[in-house]
Amino acid sequence: MTVxxxxxxxxxxWWxxxxxxxxxxxxxxxxxFVAIYALILLVGLVSLSQGEAAYNTWLSALTHPASIVLHWLLLVAITYHAITLWQVIPKTMPPVKLAGRALPERAVTVFGCLATLAVSIAAFLLVKLL
Amino acid sequence: MTRKRSNAPVFWALFGAGGALAALLGPVLVFITGIVTPVGIWMPQSALSYDRLLAFSQHWAGKAALFVIVSLFFWHAAHRILHSLHDVGIHIHAGMAAKLLCYGSALLGTVIAAAALLAIGF
Structure with missing residues (x-):
């Protein structure tokens, strides 16, 4: 028998x-990178549920230089995720017509990126001022 | 006879929702929790203090926000990683083992997040 x-x-x-x-x-x-960040937040949530000492240990770990470097990497990766998501959205959504003309893909991408920017500024101010 | 329905749309919806949430909130969250607050520039370190986060996570809206963010980030990443396995030469992406590993991790993350948030109380 042949195998x-x-x-x-x-x-x-190939890529x-x-x-x-x-x-x-x-x-x-x-x-x-999204998974790593979710894991970091999850560890934070668990430590928060364990009391002040555990939470402060998590908080001080975030001030470690290695953590700062990692978070810069996460920021770059997740920002790239955001831009590419807004590039994909117009290809997946049903065609939209404005005044008889098809809405250009680029317009959706720009609108999406502006939405991310607006949400980012709002969230930052909310955390800072409240 | 009823035809067996695919469970793919459920995972795809979680992937899409998590992806959109990560696109809208991901960058600013990383910036706040991982960069400006720990360094203490532009944002006081008290912004993430125990008392503040405890109060936030005890409020129903804060609790819901934290749960949705953490769990959907996991589901988004799990689905995308599962479908990239084939691209990096791991040809088991359609297999049950790969699905269990990827979606199972996301489910585990979701359950732990829910348990922690419940333990924090209301």
Missing amino acids: RKPYVRPMAS RRNPFFMRYMLRELTAP
Whole structure:
């Protein structure tokens, strides 16, 4: 009996051959950064439920230089996620017509990025002033 | 005979909702909790003090916001990572093991977040 040996197309470095695929992979790579940030927040929530001492340990860990560097990385990755999401939205939503003309994809992307900016400024001021 | 319905739309909806939330709130949250407050520029370190966060998480709206943010971020990341496995040469993305690992992690994160928020009380 012969053992079946199906052909498996090699997948190594396929995405490095084309700038479009590079951008795609970069976009997909934002997911682990979102997961890391969710984990950091989750640890914060658990420590908050354990009392002041545990919470302050979490808070002081955030002041470690390594944590600051990590958060700059997270900021870059999640901002890239935001921009690419607003680029994808017009491709997934139903076509919108304004005064008989199709709404350009770019307009949706710009509007989305402005929404992120507005929400960011509002959230920042809310945390700072309240 | 009833046809078996796909569960894909549920995960896709969680992915989409988490993605939109991360796009709107992700950058500013990272900026506040991880950069300006710990460093103490533009935002006093008291902005994330125990008393303040405790009061926020005890209010129903704050509790809901924290739960939605943490859990949806997990579901978004889990779905995207699952579907990227094939791209990096791990050809088990359609398999039950990969699904259990990715969605299971998100579910675990969701359950822990809910348990912590309930333990904090109202």
